[in-house]
Amino acid sequence: MTNDEKRDAILLVIASIPKGQVATYGSVAEMASLKGHARFVGTILKKLPTGSKIPWFRVINSQGKISFPENSDKYLEQKNCLEKEGVIITKNKINLNHYLWQP
């Protein structure tokens, strides 16, 4: 399994997250048959070109929070994209019991 293949597997999983739902870095890695590579998912998304078709904003951490500083632009962008899809964010957290994608 080459790195590019791993990357494709991860992006494929992320691309299939339903609109209005979210998935955690860890679950994305696991669904891509890469359990334990949660961090790798992050490094992949980081390298993603701006304006990519990949719904990177549907990926959050296991605590239901956005993995960016509250003040950062990326944080606001992700929050906007999610709320636009109907995801409610209260107290800076997302209710995983309600929005977490589980096939």
Place this chain on the structure above:
DNA sequence: CAAATGACGTAGC
């Protein structure tokens, strides 16, 4: 090639 880094996760306190 050793060491630091990070869009992470879990456990413990």
Place this chain on the structure above:
DNA sequence: TGCTACGCCATTT
């Protein structure tokens, strides 16, 4: 709830 300390693993220094 919040914070630390590790474990993790590809990538970057």
